[in-house]
Amino acid sequence: MPREHRPFGVLHEDDVDPLQESGYGSLLPPLSVLSSTSSSSRGHLDIRPVPHSELAIMRRYSSGTLAASRPPSPTYPETSAKNHLRSCRQTIDYSASDDATGLWPLSWSAHDLVMFGRGKRVHYKNVGSNANNDVGQLCKIKDAHGYLHLLQCGGKDQVNMVAVCTSKGHLQLWDVPTKKMIRSWSTKGVSAMRWNTAVLTVGGLRGAIRHFDTRVKESSKMKEQAKKVTRHQAKICSLAWSEGGKLFASGDEAGLVHIWDVRKNVPLDVGDLVQRRKRMLHAGPVQALAWCPWQTKILASGDAAPDGNNVVRIWNVENMNDSSPSRLSRYPDRLEVDAQVTSLHFSTQCKELVSTHGPGKVTPSPQPAQPNQRNDLNTSTELGTSKISNSVVVRSYPTLRDVVTKMAGTKGIAGSVLSPNGQRIALAVPEKNLIEIWDIWGKQIPLRRTASLTDMHTTSIR
Secondary structure (H helix, E strand, C coil): CCCCCCCCCCCCCCCCCCHHHHHCCCCCCCCCCCCCHHHHHHCCCCHHHHHHHHHHHHHHHHHHHHHHCCCCCCHHHHHHHCHHHHHEEEEECCCCCCCCCCCCCCECCCCEEEEEEEEEEEEEEEECCCCCCEEEEEECHHHHHHHHHEECCCCCCCCEEEEEEEEEEEEEEECCCEEEEEEEEEECCCCEEEEEECCCEEEEEEEEEEEEECCCCCCCHHHHHHHEECCCCEEEEEEEEEECCEEEEEEECCCHHHHHCCCCCCCCCCEECCEEEEEECCCCCEEEECCCCCCCCCCCCCCCCCCCCCCEEEEEEHHHHCCCCCCCCCCCCCEECCEEEEEEEECCCEEEEEEEEEECEEEEEECCCCCCCCCCCCCCEEEECCCCCEEEEEECCCCCCCEEEEEEECCCCCCCEEEECCEEEEEEEHHHHHEEEECCCCCCCCCCCCHHHHHCCHHHHH
């Protein structure tokens, strides 16, 4: 079987040290007696033919030694993307935003409605297993309000609500079943937004972050009562709330990430020590943030630096204030990749992390000089492209080893959203003017509780 090609920046089996945990020692068998014999004694070696029976024993010993020293093959849970990643389960025609910002208005509601934009109109489609193929229209943006800019479906506490933002800063809350606008107000320069129960968090072009409580009935009072925090000096590119809604993360165009406690007005003092200050820093715009659902103090971040030197970082908020050597994890917290990171999601079904990627790094490969060619002449080059550009990449957590990679196009994935049940992913693919819905993870089967002796009635024992 041909060896599997691994993407650039993906860790291989021996990059981390799980072999030590499983009891495996050296990967090479011990040197044979023949190889350790000195040169002075080789002239006296007995070179008589070895009997077939002894050769068989040697072959068995050799193969057994190699089998014992070979690292174990990786195993994957039934729910892993290794078993379930399938492209193009469904497709939806859509068009990117007309405001030339590169944003992709796309969201997925708890009722399995994919909300998306076509020009100035907001549409939705039920992508459940028993749904029809009809596409409905929720609303149309007024010309005076600009273009459709952002969409964000409400969570468990706001399942019928969707927030719509226009290019001129008009925010609208719509009730999907009745197709009625509930509330509207305006704010300057919105570049990102996320729900946390009834609170809509909005990031601005100048780095300000506002929390709007949508339970306030009057729009004017909602603006007055909005909580504002400032620390970023650049456009907010991404926002993410942790499970439980106590922490939220923000990433900006300058590559800076902050983590905030919702009860405080300043970010937490966490990150790498840079010039006597702790900072969570990337080399390019932070387009992707994701909190881990099973370890609620773990945050993943990814950047979209245009030169293709991109990084996925894993931040453990709980341990960041501990500088002791015991804090250092045996697992990687930094993964260098050669394609822009446009979105990140932790699985809710197994311990895996998915990333989507845009354009990748193009590396020139010098060709060997031809005979009689002067060394000072420029030789022709071939361009080597990233193996994960325009692709969906799933990695195991916490080892960050590659699980499966699948390409979605040739000009980049603009971003993605995960389905409410965590089993499908919707990809925005601008070059095709399509939203592609893929299967990604299987459904985790809950363990059945078996009756114990203490559950039985004593009267049933005879």
